[in-house]
Amino acid sequence: MNEADIRKYAGLMQELGLTGLEITEDNRKVRLERAVPSLSRETVVVDTAVPASAPAPAAKENIDYYSVTSPLVGVFYAAPAENAEPYVAIGDHVKKGQVLCVVEAMKLMNEVTSEEDGVISEICVTNGQIVEYGTELFRIRR
Numbered sequence: 187m188n189e190a191d192i193r194k195y196a197g198l199m200q201e202l203g204l205t206g207l208e209i210t211e212d213n214r215k216v217r218l219e220r221a222v223p224s225l226s227r228e229t230v231v232v233d234t235a236v237p238a239s240a241p242a243p244a245a246k247e248n249i250d251y252y253s254v255t256s257p258l259v260g261v262f263y264a265a266p267a268e269n270a271e272p273y274v275a276i277g278d279h280v281k282k283g284q285v286l287c288v289v290e291a292m293k294l295m296n297e298v299t300s301e302e303d304g305v306i307s308e309i310c311v312t313n314g315q316i317v318e319y320g321t322e323l324f325r326i327r328r
Contacts, residue, residue: 194309203292207260212240219316245279252302254324256317260291264313272313274324278306286324304328 195218199207208217256262264272264287274286280300288295304326311323 192218196220206259209272223273251307251325251327252304254286254287254298254300254326256319256321258289258291258296258322259318260289260296260316260321262311262313262315262317263288263290263295264309274306274309275310276306280304280306280326298323300326302326302328 195207195216196211198204204220206217206219208215210216225266264274266269266273266288272287274280274284280286281303282300284300285297286296286300286306289298290296307323307325307327309323310325311317311321317323
C-alpha cells in the first residue's frame with residue numbers, strides 16, 4: 187500500500203467521522219486510527235504483516251477472575267466527564283449492574299456495567315483509548 191492510498195483512506199475517515207479503519211491487502215494489514223476531536227492524539231499508522239495461518243493464542247482462564255470486555259468498537263472513557271472522577275478504580279468493590287465506564291461510538295455514550303459482584307483488580311485500557319469489540323477492559327476478582 188502506498189502513501190497516496192493511505193492519504194485517501196485518512197481523508198475518507200475524516201469525511202465519514204470514523205475513528206478507526208483497517209485494510210488488509212496481500213497478507214499485509216494497515217490500521218489507521220484517529221482521536222476524537224476533543225483528544226490531542228494524531229492519526230496513527232501501523233503496518234504489520236499478517237501470517238497466512240496464525241493460530242489464535244489460547245486464552246488461559248482463571249476462575250477467580252472474570253473479564254469485562256467492550257461490547258462494541260469505540261473510545262473508552264473511564265469517567266462521565268473530562269474532569270470528573272472515574273467510575274471505578276483498582277480495589278473498588280462493584281455490584282452487579284454498576285456502571286464501570288462508557289464506550290463512545292458514533293457520538294453515543296454506551297455504558298458498560300459489571301456482570302457480577304467483585305473487586306476491580308485490573309484496568310486493562312487507558313482513558314481515551316480506541317477499543318475493538320471484545321477488547322478486555324477490566325478484570326474483576328470474584
